[in-house]
Amino acid sequence: MCTEDKKCAVCGGSLIHEERDRTCRYTKKTRNKHEVYSVQYHQPGLWCTTCGEGYIKGDDQKVHNAVFTTLRSKVEGVLSPTEIQCIRENLGLSKRKASLLIGGGHNAFQKYETGEVMPSKSTSSLIRLLGARPELISVLTSLQQPQQDKHIHLPNHQGDVKIQTVSA
Numbered sequence: 001m002c003t004e005d006k007k008c009a010v011c012g013g014s015l016i017h018e019e020r021d022r023t024c025r026y027t028k029k030t031r032n033k034h035e036v037y038s039v040q041y042h043q044p045g046l047w048c049t050t051c052g053e054g055y056i057k058g059d060d061q062k063v064h065n066a067v068f069t070t071l072r073s074k075v076e077g078v079l080s081p082t083e084i085q086c087i088r089e090n091l092g093l094s095k096r097k098a099s100l101l102i103g104g105g106h107n108a109f110q111k112y113e114t115g116e117v118m119p120s121k122s123t124s125s126l127i128r129l130l131g132a133r134p135e136l137i138s139v140l141t142s143l144q145q146p147q148q149d150k151h152i153h154l155p156n157h158q159g160d161v162k163i164q165t166v167s168a
C-alpha cells in the first residue's frame with residue numbers, strides 16, 4: 001500500500017494504491033439469450049479515499065484484462081491465454097512457429113496469448129491435442145509440406161488437371 005501525489009480528478013481527494021475486491025463480468029451472447037457470468041477478484045488500482053473513484057491503468061489494467069480473458073475462455077469452452085502460452089512453451093515452439101503450424105496468421109499466438117483474440121473452438125482443440133500428443137507435431141508438419149504432384153482430380157468427371165502458377 002502506498003499513497004501517491006496525484007489527486008482525484010472527480011473530487012480532488014487523495015489517492016491510495018491498493019487491491020480492492022471487484023467483480024468481472026462476461027456476457028455470453030447466443031441467438032435467443034444473453035447469459036452473464038462473473039468472478040470476484042482483487043483489482044489493484046488508485047482509489048480515491050474521499051469519493052471512492054477508481055483509476056485503473058497500466059499494469060493494473062493488465063490484471064483486469066487477464067481476469068476477463070480467462071473468464072471469457074472458460075465460459076466459451078476454449079483455452080485461456082495463459083493455458084495457450086503454457087502448452088506452446090512446453091512444445092518448445094516460438095509464437096511464430098506455432099502460428100505457422102496451426103494457422104490463423106503469423107501473429108495468431110501473439111494475439112491469443114495477450115487475449116486480443118480468442119481462439120476458435122477448433123483451434124483450441126488442435127492446440128490441446130498437440131499439447132497432449134507432442135509427437136503429432138511432426139505428423140502435422142509433414143502433412144503441410146507443399147504437394148510435389150501438381151495434378152488434381154476434379155469432381156464431376158472433369159478429369160485430372162494440372163495446377164498452374166499465375167503471376168499476380
Ligand SMILES: [Zn+2]
Binds near residue numbers: 008010011012050051
Ligand atoms: Zn474522489
